[in-house]
Amino acid sequence: MFKSLVIPVYDVGDKMSDVRNVIIIGSGPAGYTAGLYAARAMLEPLMFAGYMSGGQLMLTSDIENFPGYPQGIGGPEMMMQLREQSERFGLEVQDRNVESVDLSQRPYKVSLEGEEYLTHSIIISTGAESIWLNAEGEAEQKGRGISTCATCDGAFFRDEEVLVIGGGDSACEEATFLTRFASKVTLVHRRDVFKASTIMYDRAANNEKIEIKTFRQIKKWLSDDNGLTGAVLEDPRDGSTEEISATGAFIAIGHKPITSFLGGQIETDEEGYIVHKKYTMTSVEGVFAAGDVVDTRYKQAITAAGMGCQAAMDAEKWLEEHVH
Numbered sequence: 001m002f003k004s005l006v007i008p009v010y011d012v013g014d015k016m017s018d019v020r021n022v023i024i025i026g027s028g029p030a031g032y033t034a035g036l037y038a039a040r041a042m043l044e045p046l047m048f049a050g051y052m053s054g055g056q057l058m059l060t061s062d063i064e065n066f067p068g069y070p071q072g073i074g075g076p077e078m079m080m081q082l083r084e085q086s087e088r089f090g091l092e093v094q095d096r097n098v099e100s101v102d103l104s105q106r107p108y109k110v111s112l113e114g115e116e117y118l119t120h121s122i123i124i125s126t127g128a129e130s131i132w133l134n135a136e137g138e139a140e141q142k143g144r145g146i147s148t149c150a151t152c153d154g155a156f157f158r159d160e161e162v163l164v165i166g167g168g169d170s171a172c173e174e175a176t177f178l179t180r181f182a183s184k185v186t187l188v189h190r191r192d193v194f195k196a197s198t199i200m201y202d203r204a205a206n207n208e209k210i211e212i213k214t215f216r217q218i219k220k221w222l223s224d225d226n227g228l229t230g231a232v233l234e235d236p237r238d239g240s241t242e243e244i245s246a247t248g249a250f251i252a253i254g255h256k257p258i259t260s261f262l263g264g265q266i267e268t269d270e271e272g273y274i275v276h277k278k279y280t281m282t283s284v285e286g287v288f289a290a291g292d293v294v295d296t297r298y299k300q301a302i303t304a305a306g307m308g309c310q311a312a313m314d315a316e317k318w319l320e321e322h323v324h
């Protein structure tokens with residue numbers, strides 16, 4: 001059975017009235033949904049939106065799989081609407097980055113730019129960053145042909161040729177998924193040994209629309225005025241190169257959850273994802289986490305939003321039982 005860490009509670013004297021019920025760190029779909037629920041529960045939540053206010057969806061032009069938008073919606077537009085909706089119920093948003101937290105005593109401390117905020121509970125929704133190759137020409141083609149999310153962007157490449165880069169489960173799964181749309185998928189891996197499970201690898205290897213190229217890495221992306229046209233592939237063993245044409249490319253070499261500001265005070269798995277102990281509560285009582293920062297599997301706006309709702313409801317219940 002999960003037993004949370006017992007965190008000593010300190011009397012902060014006349015500062016007690018400044019202690020927030022809940023601080024939400026991160027302003028993606030998880031954060032805003034948590035903010036909406038916490039605000040409607042009259043918790044007067046404070047959000048630090050971070051260096052990328054609105055989160056990952058600010059980088060994408062079309063979202064076709066978030067329920068409620070039959071014609072699809074632009075990422076920035078959807079995030080503006082989510083922000084407006086939560087602010088309408090009283091979420092206070094500050095577009096600032098949290099530098100560190102102190103979870104050694106309650107109320108907890110959240111620090112930024114020389115200021116310290118006290119709070120009874122925290123919801124962490126800082127998301128995860130896709131790992132990019134950073135090959136020549138990549139920055140210009142992000143969102144114009146190069147993506148890190150096949151579920152999100154695969155349907156834009158109907159009857160086109162695409163590349164998938166990587167050798168793990170995600171790369172094999174994304175390659176197989178993309179055969180629903182693309183006329184051909186080339187799976188590019190820099191070694192000949194795949195980290196993917198046998199079943200995932202076999203599924204890709206046995207798919208007649210997928211060609212697997214081992215001992216190849218991206219040396220350079222090729223493009224014209226309309227977007228991506230292909231890549232120069234290099235054999236890492238001898239440096240020889242070849243050109244391949246493709247209008248889409250999906251980099252599937254992993255994600256990095258954003259947790260460094262936590263200074264190791266919360267339990268994570270070996271890849272750095274925050275671990276849920278009971279419902280959305282982390283290894284530290286009163287500290288909850290939601291969205292891609294805990295999600296090793298789905299990484300979608302709707303799943304992040306759903307978890308944000310859960311985290312706010314869990315925080316509300318915890319505050320009721322432990323603070324008020």
Ligand SMILES: Cc1cc2nc3c(=O)[nH]c(=O)nc-3n(C[C@H](O)[C@H](O)[C@H](O)COP(=O)(O)OP(=O)(O)OC[C@H]3O[C@@H](n4cnc5c(N)ncnc54)[C@H](O)[C@@H]3O)c2cc1C
Binds near residue numbers: 027029048051127
């Ligand atoms: C190009 C692209 C296209 C996508 N398209 C789709 C799609 O069509 N449909 C779909 O369902 N999903 C899509 N996704 C996935 C989706 O964006 C994510 O699953 C979702 O945004 C995760 O939400 P989140 O709230 O967990 O975190 P994020 O959206 O990653 O937000 C994290 C937030 O944390 C903040 N933050 C980080 N560090 C700090 C800090 N120290 N202090 C304060 N704040 C901090 C950031 O500023 C950011 O606001 C796409 C992703 C990408 C990259």
